[in-house]
Amino acid sequence: xxxxxxxxxxxxxxxxxxxxxxxxxxxxxxxxxxxxxxxxxxxxxxxxxxxxxxxxxxxxxxxxxxxxxxxxxxxxxxxxxxxxxxxxxxxxxxxxxxxxxxxxxxxxxxxxxxxxxxxxxxxxxxxxxxxxxxxxxxxxxxxxxxxxxxxxxxxxxxxxxxxxxxxxxxxxxxxxxxxxxxxxxxxxxxxxxxxxxxxxxxxxxxxxxxxxxxxxxxxxxxxxxxxxxxxxxxxxxxxxxxxxxxxxxxxxxxxxxxxxxxxxxxxxxxxxxxxxxxxxxxxxxxxxxxxxxxxxxxxxxxxxxxxxxxxxxxxxxxxxxxxxxxxxxxxxxxxxxxxxxxxxxxxxxxxxxxxxxxxxxxxxxxxxxxxxxxxxxxxxxxxxxxxxxxxxxxxxxxxxxxxxxxxxxxxxxxxxxxxxxxxxxxxxxxxxxxxxxxxxxxxxxxxxxxxxxxxxxxxxxxxxxx
Amino acid sequence: xxxxxxxxxxxxxxxxxxxxxxxxxxxxxxxxxxxxxxxxxxxxxxxxxxxxxxxxxxxxxxxxxxxxxxxxxxxxxxxxxxxxxxxxxxxxxxxxxxxxxxxxxxxxxxxxxxxxxxxxxxxxxxxxxxxxxxxxxxxxxxxxxxxxxxxxxxxxxxxxxxxxxxxxxxxxxxxxxxxxxxxxxxxxxxxxxxxxxxxxxxxxxxxxxxxxxxxxxxxxxxxxxxxxxxxxxxxxxxxxxxxxxxxxxxxxxxxxxxxxxxxxxxxxxxxxxxxxxxxxxxxxxxxxxxxxxxxxxxxxxxxxxxxxxxxxxxxxxxxxxxxxxxxxxxxxxxxxxxxxxxxxxxxxxxxxxxxxxxxxxxxxxxxxxxxxxxxxxxxxxxxxxxxxxxxxxxxxxxxxxxxxxxxxxxxxxxxxxxxxxxxxxxxxxxxxxxxxxxxxxxxxxxxxxxxxxxxxxxxxxxxxxx
Numbered sequence: 001x002x003x004x005x006x007x008x009x010x011x012x013x014x015x016x017x018x019x020x021x022x023x024x025x026x027x028x029x030x031x032x033x034x035x036x037x038x039x040x041x042x043x044x045x046x047x048x049x050x051x052x053x054x055x056x057x058x059x060x061x062x063x064x065x066x067x068x069x070x071x072x073x074x075x076x077x078x079x080x081x082x083x084x085x086x087x088x089x090x091x092x093x094x095x096x097x098x099x100x101x102x103x104x105x106x107x108x109x110x111x112x113x114x115x116x117x118x119x120x121x122x123x124x125x126x127x128x129x130x131x132x133x134x135x136x137x138x139x140x141x142x143x144x145x146x147x148x149x150x151x152x153x154x155x156x157x158x159x160x161x162x163x164x165x166x167x168x169x170x171x172x173x174x175x176x177x178x179x180x181x182x183x184x185x186x187x188x189x190x191x192x193x194x195x196x197x198x199x200x201x202x203x204x205x206x207x208x209x210x211x212x213x214x215x216x217x218x219x220x221x222x223x224x225x226x227x228x229x230x231x232x233x234x235x236x237x238x239x240x241x242x243x244x245x246x247x248x249x250x251x252x253x254x255x256x257x258x259x260x261x262x263x264x265x266x267x268x269x270x271x272x273x274x275x276x277x278x279x280x281x282x283x284x285x286x287x288x289x290x291x292x293x294x295x296x297x298x299x300x301x302x303x304x305x306x307x308x309x310x311x312x313x314x315x316x317x318x319x320x321x322x323x324x325x326x327x328x329x330x331x332x333x334x335x336x337x338x339x340x341x342x343x344x345x346x347x348x349x350x351x352x353x354x355x356x357x358x359x360x361x362x363x364x365x366x367x368x369x370x371x372x373x374x375x376x377x378x379x380x381x382x383x384x385x386x387x388x389x390x391x392x393x394x395x396x397x398x399x400x401x402x403x404x405x406x407x408x409x410x411x412x413x414x415x416x417x418x419x420x421x422x423x424x425x426x427x428x429x430x431x432x433x434x435x436x437x438x439x440x441x442x443x444x445x446x447x448x449x450x451x452x453x454x455x456x457x458x459x460x461x462x463x464x465x466x
Numbered sequence: 467x468x469x470x471x472x473x474x475x476x477x478x479x480x481x482x483x484x485x486x487x488x489x490x491x492x493x494x495x496x497x498x499x500x501x502x503x504x505x506x507x508x509x510x511x512x513x514x515x516x517x518x519x520x521x522x523x524x525x526x527x528x529x530x531x532x533x534x535x536x537x538x539x540x541x542x543x544x545x546x547x548x549x550x551x552x553x554x555x556x557x558x559x560x561x562x563x564x565x566x567x568x569x570x571x572x573x574x575x576x577x578x579x580x581x582x583x584x585x586x587x588x589x590x591x592x593x594x595x596x597x598x599x600x601x602x603x604x605x606x607x608x609x610x611x612x613x614x615x616x617x618x619x620x621x622x623x624x625x626x627x628x629x630x631x632x633x634x635x636x637x638x639x640x641x642x643x644x645x646x647x648x649x650x651x652x653x654x655x656x657x658x659x660x661x662x663x664x665x666x667x668x669x670x671x672x673x674x675x676x677x678x679x680x681x682x683x684x685x686x687x688x689x690x691x692x693x694x695x696x697x698x699x700x701x702x703x704x705x706x707x708x709x710x711x712x713x714x715x716x717x718x719x720x721x722x723x724x725x726x727x728x729x730x731x732x733x734x735x736x737x738x739x740x741x742x743x744x745x746x747x748x749x750x751x752x753x754x755x756x757x758x759x760x761x762x763x764x765x766x767x768x769x770x771x772x773x774x775x776x777x778x779x780x781x782x783x784x785x786x787x788x789x790x791x792x793x794x795x796x797x798x799x800x801x802x803x804x805x806x807x808x809x810x811x812x813x814x815x816x817x818x819x820x821x822x823x824x825x826x827x828x829x830x831x832x833x834x835x836x837x838x839x840x841x842x843x844x845x846x847x848x849x850x851x852x853x854x855x856x857x858x859x860x861x862x863x864x865x866x867x868x869x870x871x872x873x874x875x876x877x878x879x880x881x882x883x884x885x886x887x888x889x890x891x892x893x894x895x896x897x898x899x900x901x902x903x904x905x906x907x908x909x910x911x912x913x914x915x916x917x918x919x920x921x922x923x924x925x926x927x928x929x930x931x932x
Contacts, residue, residue: 038783098785103680159783186686200685204784213748214569218904219666219866220652222799223711223763224743224752229772230708233699242696245689281687282679282790285823289690297689305684305788306695312774317504317566317625318670318795318829321772321902324748329784333688342819351849357751363784436683436787 008143009387010456015139016448023135023447026056028111030094030127031120037072037095037159046072046155049094053153060138062151067171071163076175077151079141086461087148087415089177090137090454091404092130092184093157096122097420103438116444124433126157128442129183129450132428136454145455146462154404157184160202160364168411176415179377180408181457183450185398185427186435190445192271193385195378195424196425198299198370198397199405203340204331204363207351221322228326229312233237235351235358236328240304245287245297247304247332248348252343257336257370259300269297270394280431299397303333311431331363333399336370354396366403367400377422380460385426388453399426400435429466474609476855478921480605481605482914485511488765489601489913490584492522494577496560496593497586503538503561512538512621515560526604527618533637537629542641543617543690545607552927553881555643556603556920557773558596558650559623562588569904579704581855582910590899592623595649595916598894602920611921612928614677616643620870626668626830627708627869634877641883645843646874647923648652649916651893652901656911658737659851661844662891664765664836664863665871667800670829673698673817675704687788694792695778701817702794706770711753711763713770713798715816718736718809723802723836725766733761736860746897751846765863769799799865804835832869846926850894854919864891866901892919 035049036042050066050073057064064077071097080087099121106112108121114304118128124185130153137149152175156163187194202267209228216225240247247253259267274291277283289297297303311326313319334343348360385393405423412421428450501515502508516532516539523530523543530543538561546553565574565587572578574587584594596619598746603615618641622629653660675694682691706713713719725733740757743749755763763769777792779785800809838844851859871889878887894916900906 034820038781038785040782097787098779098780098781100779101681103790107611195694202685202786204786206784211751212747213750214900214904215567215902216747216749217866218769218773218797219668219799219864220901221743221747221749222769222771222865222895223767224740224760225747225751226751227708227771229775230702230706230770231568233775234708236696236699237703240696242693242700259617277687277690281682281691283677283682283687283691284679284790285692286690287692294690298687301689303684303688304696305688305693305786306699306778307684307784307786307789308778308780309695309699309775310780312772313564313566313795314774314776315504315564315566317505318669318672318773318797319504320670320771320773320797321563323773324569324750329779331684331784331786333685340764359525364786398685399688400683433688435686436681438680440574 008455008459012452013141015040016451018443019135022129027118027123027128027131030131031111031352032109034109035095035122035155036098037156038098041447045098050075050155053094056134057151060134061141067167069163069167072155074167075153075156076171079137079149081148082146084145085148086146086178087150087176088458088461089150089152089175089180090133090134091152091180091408093126093154094130095155095158096125097436099139099160101438103215105460107438112331118442121440123440123442124429125435125440126184128447129428132447132450133183133454135451136458139455140458145458147458149458150175157402157404160366161407164404165407165411168407172411172413173324176413177421178414180412180421180423182402182405182423183427184402185425186429186431187427188396189271189276190430191391192199193391193393194270195381195385195393195398196396196398196427198336199368200399200401201334201338201340201366202331202401203334203344203365205237205344206361206363207298207444208359208361209329209357210325214324215321218322225322229309229323231355232309232326232328235355236306238354239350245303247302249347255337255339256302259296260347264292264296266395267299268292271397277431298399300335302338333401334368336368338368340365340367364417366401367406369405371423375422376464377424380457380464381424381426383460384453385458388449403457412418412432426457469740474921474925476607477609478918482917485601486910489597490579492590493584493594493597496597497577497588498575499562500575501588501621502564502621504564511838512561516621519560520781522600523617523778526600527607535629535633538621539623540633541619542637545603545615547614551612551614552644553642554924554927555616555641555646556599556617557618557646557648557874558592558599559620560593560596561621561624562591563624563902567904571905577790584908587906589906589908590895591906592650594913595894598913599649599920600918601604602924604819605921606924611924613924616641623868623870625695626832627873629639629878630870631873634873638877638879642879644660644880646878646887646889648868648871648891649893650868652895652897653697653893654744654794654862654880655737655739656896657857659855659857659859660862661847661851661859662862662864662893663838664802665834666867667804667806667832667834668797668866668867669800669806669831670797671810671813673794673796674825674827675823676791680790681787684788691788695775695789695790697821698792698794701821704820705816711769713768714902715812716813721803721805722768725762730758730762732861733765734758736862743897763789764865766801768801768804772796788840792923797850799867800834802834804832804834806831832867833872835871837889841888842930843890846923846930847890847892849926850919850922853922854915866897892923
């Protein structure tokens, strides 16, 4: 039986105020485990992260285990209080982005607290939100909210969830859920809650061109030698208009489902401002766009990006050698209804026709996602956000990609063995939290609001099933 | 008074056979000093290199000193036996290229001998040739060849000789010479001596584009964010046709003095083979050209090359961040009669018109050089090459750049205080020696032939003046 909204709110305020030291202690311990899934040297840290997570889940009374996959384990935690209660499955991930570069003002894997701000790699993406859900579940248990709560904590999200489909398919019978909540998304602006209903997909690839086996002297060979860096530069310039971002590969836009005017209006209502966007991401210069075009570009149009060009001399001064090898690291964000495989075939055909010596290596591939934004679970999310943060959320999309979402949508089952478990996004990150960027942080405002939001959501689901 | 050719040859054979252990010992000690002029951390090694060189010169009876400049010192060694004798000034450099990268099969600054092969950074460029000249001078002293010999050993050649003009202007009154021999050039093929009579110049620059101050998430910002790596790639593709090497900047070729048919025929007669070229430089693929077009491209046409593109993620996998900054390291080889300053202005105008946010930083600038290939000093060189290596040399050009050549040509004076000291090239390096490349080496065949060549040259100059 659900407690009433008002009595929950009172207890909840006291609970949240009291839980803060514990939240900071656990977040600190989680941040200080450098769980960089992209780094093959960090395999032991991934296991350490999973073990820690199992312990944290057990501490609040969950049955928890590390579930083996062909890659990193997935941590599964279950609080099954009564099979007749509705079950909410909450997805987060505990792996993090690399934290290289000299822009970090503090060591990325040393947790620190500056007032309400929590510093460290993974604080907002996605350890902080995971912990907010955990703390909310603890309250639900202590206060007998009649729901079952399940935690699915992945450790390969940042590398495109290569083992997650395997995990879901192998374990779905023992982890049915009435709904899935994904808490790995970002508001447009502080103070303006947002619920995403769509994601871009991503397709990564590397271009490798080898023209020799050692550096060549540009005086002795220049004019006859091929230059792999320049040839890769040419391919990049052929693939897209770097000024506008428009991709020039024939057929690339054929399947794009363009956002409707109603959707774009909803994007704009989210509190988006180009000035704030520029500030939040520390840009000096951005493309010259209106706010609505910018939101269309980020939420509903594909991109082509170069992330690094490897090869040649990168030290001080200029070493006038022609390198023997170049590698360009590229990804494309894709939108509904683009298909990763089909797009990759277009790209391969286009590049091979221009430079047959270039080797194309496929990397991460995640499908785009578009969910409905009506129905009882989305309505419960909207209401929970409003109660926790005092304001009606805007329905937006995410420019990023969460591979696990499509997997859960396609493969998880309800307690009655049906497919098509509804997936809704209840994210807590803010643009200024530095998602995937140096100086990542989270904050107590979002954490405390997040704990409340999850509790209200649990309560709404409990009421719904009565 | 000159000894006769035949009596010199007999003594010389014995001398060269006996000097080998000493040659290897001194070359080894020189190679093991990592005199990388490009590396600001190596200032102390540059001084150590200069001190060692002064000692080696003094050991053969030269008056030697480290001459201070605004940059690294220049080592000046003089064997003035009689002011009435002709004076030959021999230029070499003792600084070396960096030796980074994992393609080195042995540590670059540990000298090793494999049969006739001498391994180590700087072995062929240019410590080995410098030492061949030194060993020849020792023979000249011991055998009373009536010449004065002067050594000018630079320590900033690999960074474009920024202090060399200062050195020559400040010291020319005390270092007059009848001719200058530059021993820092490369044959086209082993067994086929070559004398270069021209050099390409070089103009380096960096393009820097900053669009932010930290990595940005390509999902959250992609479509609005500018990508500095892609924008630099576009500029590179705009500047030149990467397939043919043809530069697309308007006016770039206006001042190019094209090689005559006679010159190209002479280039082709040098023993050049595309297959050997490809093998020597360890290329897997080169541009599809005839031998004569390849030689025209290397000796007598300008180039545009990208040496490195800095910025973004270069580790394993793909990190889908948009970097805040990109830097492209570029150089152009220039040919007679192109002017570095004029070309740089064309480049700046072209790039700024396309992308005004790109910062252009000028680097190394060395003028191209074209010398005459007739006259008594060139003839003496031809004869010395023939006597030492048993074959008539081909007159070719160098695709590389030696800034000091133009400086010596313009500023050195004869013992009668006249300008216009003839500069000739008597180089000893072979394509397979890995000039500026990993696994650099020199060999005893070129070293022993080189010692003989210098002795015959001294003898020819002595005879000429009788």
